[in-house]
Amino acid sequence: MAHTRTPAAEPSIDVEDVSRVLEYDGERIADPDLDPWIADVGIAELQGLYRDMVIVRRIDIEGVALQRQGQLALWAPCQGQEAAQVGTAHAVRSDDFIFPSYREIGVNYVRGAELVDFVRAWRGEEHSTFNPYDINVAAGQIIIGAQTLHAVGYAMGIMNDETDQVAVTYFGDGATSQGDVNEAMIFASSFRAPVVFVCQNNQWAISEPVTVQAKFPIAGRAPGFGIPSMRVDGNDVLACVGAMRWALAHARAGNGPAFIEAVTYRMGPHTTADDPSRYRSKDDVEVWRGRDPIARLESYLRSVGGFDDQFAASVASEADRVGAELRAQCLALTSRAPLAVLDNVYAEPHVGLDRQRAEFAAYLDGFASTEPSAAEPGTEGAGR
Numbered sequence: 565m566a567h568t569r570t571p572a573a574e575p576s577i578d579v580e581d582v583s584r585v586l587e588y589d590g591e592r593i594a595d596p597d598l599d600p601w602i603a604d605v606g607i608a609e610l611q612g613l614y615r616d617m618v619i620v621r622r623i624d625i626e627g628v629a630l631q632r633q634g635q636l637a638l639w640a641p642c643q644g645q646e647a648a649q650v651g652t653a654h655a656v657r658s659d660d661f662i663f664p665s666y667r668e669i670g671v672n673y674v675r676g677a678e679l680v681d682f683v684r685a686w687r688g689e690e691h692s693t694f695n696p697y698d699i700n701v702a703a704g705q706i707i708i709g710a711q712t713l714h715a716v717g718y719a720m721g722i723m724n725d726e727t728d729q730v731a732v733t734y735f736g737d738g739a740t741s742q743g744d745v746n747e748a749m750i751f752a753s754s755f756r757a758p759v760v761f762v763c764q765n766n767q768w769a770i771s772e773p774v775t776v777q778a779k780f781p782i783a784g785r786a787p788g789f790g791i792p793s794m795r796v797d798g799n800d801v802l803a804c805v806g807a808m809r810w811a812l813a814h815a816r817a818g819n820g821p822a823f824i825e826a827v828t829y830r831m832g833p834h835t836t837a838d839d840p841s842r843y844r845s846k847d848d849v850e851v852w853r854g855r856d857p858i859a860r861l862e863s864y865l866r867s868v869g870g871f872d873d874q875f876a877a878s879v880a881s882e883a884d885r886v887g888a889e890l891r892a893q894c895l896a897l898t899s900r901a902p903l904a905v906l907d908n909v910y911a912e913p914h915v916g917l918d919r920q921r922a923e924f925a926a927y928l929d930g931f932a933s934t935e936p937s938a939a940e941p942g943t944e945g946a947g948r
Contacts, residue, residue, distance in 0.1 A: 577774065577781055582827050583807065584797035588855050590863025597794070598806035601813075605805060607870040613654060613801050614861050614871075615879050617646040620670040621858065622883040623682055624832075626890050627669075631836045635894055636686040640667045644799070644831035647857030648764050649734075650674055651804025652826070655812060656732055659700065661718055663711040663733040666704040667764075671734060675699040679886065680893040689897055690904075709739035712748035712761065719757035719821075730815045731759040738769025740785065741777045749821070753790040756820035760811040761786070763823070764798060766830035771843040786823035798826030799857040802864075829855070902928055 585595050585602065624641050631639040642649065649670025656662065656675075664671055669682065676699045685692035685704065693703045705711035715733035722729045739745050740763060752759050763782055767774050774782075786793035792814065796807040804826060811822035829852035833840045865871035906921050 577778060579827050581781065582795050582797040584800045584803045585806070586797075586800045586802055586860055586864055588860060590860050590865075590867060592864060592867075595803070595806075597810070598796075598803055601806035601809040602802055605802065607865070607868060610802070610861065610865055611870055611875065613650060613805070614858070614865060615882065616650045616654075616670070616674060617801065617858050617861070618879050619883050619886050620646050620650060620673050622887045623673065623679070623890060624669055626887045627682065627686070628832070628836060630683065630891065630894055631686070636683060636836075637688060638686050639836045640834070641830070641832035641836070642667050642669045644829045644852065644857070645764055645766055646670050647801035647804055647861075648762075648798035648826035648828045651801040652732075652734075652762055652808040652824070655805050655808035657730070657812070660730045660732060660812070661715075662701045663715040663718070663731065664701060664704055665708075665711060665735055665739070666706050667736070668704065668734050672699075672701060672704075675701050677701070679890045680897070682890065683894045684897070687894065687897060688899075690900055707744075709735055709742035709744035709748075711735065712739070712745045713751075715759050715761075716748045716752045716757050716821075719752065719759035719815075720755055722758055723755070728816050729758070730812050731757075732762065732812075733759065734762045734764060736769065737763060737765040737767070737774045737778065737782060738772065739763075740782050741769070746789075749786065749789040749791060749823075752821040756818070758815040758818070759821045760808070760815055761791070761821060761823045762808075762811075763825045765825050765827050766798075767828075768830055768834065768840075768844070770834045770838065771840075773844075781825065783823060783825035791821045791823050793823035793825065795825045795827065798828030799855050799860065801857055801861055828857075 583595050583598055585593060585598050587593055621643060624643050627636065627639040628641055630636045645667070649668055653671045653674035662671060662675065672682065672694075677694050681694040694701070696702050702711065702714060705714070712733045712735060715731040719731040722731065735745060749761065751757065752761075765774060765782055769777065781795050783793040783795035794807050794810065796803050798804060807824050807826070811824055814822045831849065831852065862871055903921060903924060906917060906924065909917055
């Protein structure tokens with residue numbers, strides 16, 4: 565018997581097909597799904613969101629500058645994604661645990677990371693980031709999508725502890741093509757784990773546009789795993805607060821995981837090792853520049869009397885202070901001697917380690933003697 569196939573619908577990933585409450589020009593509009601979750605957000609809270617986004621952008625700008633000046637080996641910018649990060653992070657409870665990727669500058673700032681923590685890893689220093697348990701945020705994950713599995717495992721632990729905490733994980737659109745993310749959603753759905761998946765769809769997985777890997781909205785994948793989802797304007801910080809509150813409430817009530825696709829745009833390069841002009845047009849960037857999350861919230865605040873010269877000056881002054889402090893703390897870092905990388909590997913002396921130390925010292929001696937301490941033992945554990 566012959567079988568017929570119904571033609572698939574034409575692909576559609578319209579960036580306008582999102583939930584939002586602030587238009588590009590800052591006009592407040594109604595959204596029946598989001599409005600109940602943000603009804604209590606007043607001017608003071610909005611000003612706090614604005615302040616945080618401006619400071620996060622300043623941290624980002626300073627990080628790029630430090631890398632260009634040779635102080636950092638690499639930097640992963642988040643310019644354009646401040647609303648998706650700051651808005652969602654503000655909704656998370658302090659005892660919830662977050663599992664980020666390597667680009668969540670805004671999330672780490674909202675959670676209280678020290679400024680020096682933003683540069684240690686990119687500089688390759690010892691103890692390269694914050695203590696995760698100080699701010700309930702795991703160290704940034706460089707393996708694409710791996711943090712989603714960690715989040716689900718933590719969430720299953722929450723279930724065993726019988727608490728109402730929630731695990732939250734952040735990842736990009738490119739990560740949704742990785743097996744790890746899909747496996748994480750399978751486990752989360754199967755065990756009804758209290759975890760929120762936050763996909764920051766910034767339109768580019770390094771140089772691959774999202775249209776290559778997703779012919780339909782990414783948020784549409786989650787229901788296939790039995791996970792409710794919301795597709796939200798990731799450049800609307802108020803919408804991001806509302807979406808995250810919805811997702812957290814769903815997970816915290818014992819209803820299992822939730823999924824958010826925050827549609828945004830990476831204004832800068834994938835990392836400072838990338839040249840985005842090779843794969844995207846200036847016109848495309850300018851279109852998204854008109855959707856800037858900071859300018860949008862400023863326009864709304866002005867319309868409700870929450871933005872004046874005094875407030876603007878206060879935010880600018882704070883951003884300047886943070887930028888200067890970040891730079892000072894970065895430049896004050898003292899790198900350990902190269903051989904110190906072998907310190908504290910074992911508790912007791914080890915012949916294999918002694919051999920490696922000798923081989924590494926010989927390798928370092930092969931370079932010009934511009935680094936007089938290169939072949940010396942490290943400052944800690946010397947002679948172990």
